[in-house]
Amino acid sequence: MTGDEAWEFYKGKNILAPMVRVNGFPTRLLAHEYGADIVYTEELIDRKFMHCKRIENEEWGTVDFVDEKMPAENPGRLVLRTRKEERDRLVLQIGTGEAGRAMKCAELACKDARVIDINMGCPLKFSITNGAGAALLKKPETIRDILTTLRRNLPSDVGVTCKIRLLANVKDTIELAQAIEKTGVSAIGIHGRNVWQRPRDPAQWDVIKQVVDSVSCPVIANGDIFEYQDFDRIREATGAAAAMAARGAMWNQSIFSKDGLVPPRESLMKLMTKCLEWDHSVNSTKYLAREILIKTGYCVLQTPVGEGLNKAKTLAEVCKVFELPEGTVGRNRIARLKRKVLVEEVDDSTLNV
Numbered sequence: 001m002t003g004d005e006a007w008e009f010y011k012g013k014n015i016l017a018p019m020v021r022v023n024g025f026p027t028r029l030l031a032h033e034y035g036a037d038i039v040y041t042e043e044l045i046d047r048k049f050m051h052c053k054r055i056e057n058e059e060w061g062t063v064d065f066v067d068e069k070m071p072a073e074n075p076g077r078l079v080l081r082t083r084k085e086e087r088d089r090l091v092l093q094i095g096t097g098e099a100g101r102a103m104k105c106a107e108l109a110c111k112d113a114r115v116i117d118i119n120m121g122c123p124l125k126f127s128i129t130n131g132a133g134a135a136l137l138k139k140p141e142t143i144r145d146i147l148t149t150l151r152r153n154l155p156s157d158v159g160v161t162c163k164i165r166l167l168a169n170v171k172d173t174i175e176l177a178q179a180i181e182k183t184g185v186s187a188i189g190i191h192g193r194n195v196w197q198r199p200r201d202p203a204q205w206d207v208i209k210q211v212v213d214s215v216s217c218p219v220i221a222n223g224d225i226f227e228y229q230d231f232d233r234i235r236e237a238t239g240a241a242a243a244m245a246a247r248g249a250m251w252n253q254s255i256f257s258k259d260g261l262v263p264p265r266e267s268l269m270k271l272m273t274k275c276l277e278w279d280h281s282v283n284s285t286k287y288l289a290r291e292i293l294i295k296t297g298y299c300v301l302q303t304p305v306g307e308g309l310n311k312a313k314t315l316a317e318v319c320k321v322f323e324l325p326e327g328t329v330g331r332n333r334i335a336r337l338k339r340k341v342l343v344e345e346v347d348d349s350t351l352n353v
Contacts, residue, residue: 001115001159002217004312006186009114009159010218010242015258017222017246018119018163021287025062025081026274028090031249035256038089038242041080043119043127046096052079054112060278060333063112075109081278082112091115091161095122097131097142099149106150106158115159115186118146123165123195134165134195140179147183163189163222166207173207174214181215186306188215189244192223199247209238220244228255250288251295264296270320275315276328282315289318312352 001009016023016031017041028039052065062083070077077309082090092113096102106116119127120143127133137144143162150160162180167173181189192203203223212219214283221240225231226248233245248255253271254262261267268289275285289309308321315329325332 001157001186002184006159006218007241010038010187010220012235013242015091015220015242015244016040016249016256017244018042018091019246019250020122020124021284022250022291024275024280024284026271026278026280026285027250027253027288027353028086029278030271030274032086032089033259034254036089036249036253038091038115039086040091040093041082041113043095043133044080044105045126045130046094046098046101046105046132047130049079049094050101050108052108054108059336061336064108077283078281080109084112087112088114091117091159093117093119093163095119095127095130095132096146097136097139098143102146103149103153103330106154110154110158113158115161116150116154117160118143118150120162121165121189121191121195122335137164137167137176137195140176143176143180144183147180149184151184160185161185161187161189161220163191163220165191166194166204166246168194170207170210174211177215177219178212181217185217186299187218187220187241189220189222190240192221205234205237208234208240212239218242218351222246223296225249226255228258228260251292264292265269268292268296269324272318272322273324273328276324277331279315279330279333282312282318285315285318286310286312286342289322325328 014037016036016039023040023042031039053068055064055066057064064078065080067077067079090113092109094105119133122133128135155270172215177188190208192205194206208221218241220242221234221238225245231243245255247334252261252264252267254267286306286309305321312318312321319328
């Protein structure tokens with residue numbers, strides 16, 4: 001996916017940015033329901049993901065990527081869950097520092113993702129110690145090797161992109177973006193902060209604009225999007241093809257709604273329902289809830305909800321904390337199994353006629 005096809009895919013799109021422990025299946029589904037055009041997975045570490053097994057899960061109607069080295073009862077066994085309907089909007093982000101491992105991951109998942117993205121901006125220790133994330137910004141040859149390997153070997157309809165941060169100066173950032181463009185990528189994502197900057201530091205939309213003006217491929221602008229109108233603002237300010245929200249989308253997925261943000265409590269309850277229905281990891285579910293509760297002004301440790309959430313060991317206990325209906329946990333699997341039984345009964349009755 002390059003040229004006109006890439007521009008058609010990205011032009012004017014609002015995107016859910018990749019966030020570790022956030023971008024599981026429930027968050028991606030809810031963001032899309034509110035209006036997200038494109039959704040990223042969280043960063044998937046190559047050394048783990050490349051050894052996963054792809055399973056078409058008939059009970060859930062999903063495609064699951066499973067780490068079979070882990071015991072069946074370990075929630076970390078399920079590394080990624082998606083479904084066929086998500087494929088045309090899904091970007092799978094890989095944390096990698098080596099072309100061979102990146103290719104193995106991409107080959108495993110290219111049937112289920114429209115785009116394969118390489119994380120080149122994460123400053124966290126778990127990423128850079130493996131030579132991935134922001135560590136790649138200092139390794140232009142490795143960047144070239146990874147991206148050209150993916151573009152050369154993946155099907156032409158699968159996009160190849162990367163997400164970078166700003167370098168120490170504008171000139172270096174522009175030169176890096178131009179080098180990346182020459183590898184044949186579909187687009188470049190740019191987080192408008194330097195590696196050493198924190199979220200509280202304003203995103204540098206002016207620098208993103210200078211990079212946009214220096215390349216001809218689509219650019220995805222990321223940084224300081226907290227309401228729906230900000231998507232248009234950052235596109236207008238930078239000239240970027242697409243806009244990407246991270247923290248704003250973590251706190252309230254209705255940021256993607258043209259109708260504006262719904263009350264935080266409403267958004268939280270919808271997200272918790274999604275997590276429970278799809279049997280999401282209990283630790284990830286609690287993490288999402290805590291982040292939203294803290295942002296909306298609750299003191300997690302000093303409220304009944306907060307105390308109950310911290311004590312919860314199972315999704316059933318999380319369900320009780322938020323006073324959701326009994327039977328919410330695993331509801332989608334149960335409903336699917338019931339439909340399957342009904343279909344089989346109809347088939348049997350037809351055969352008996």
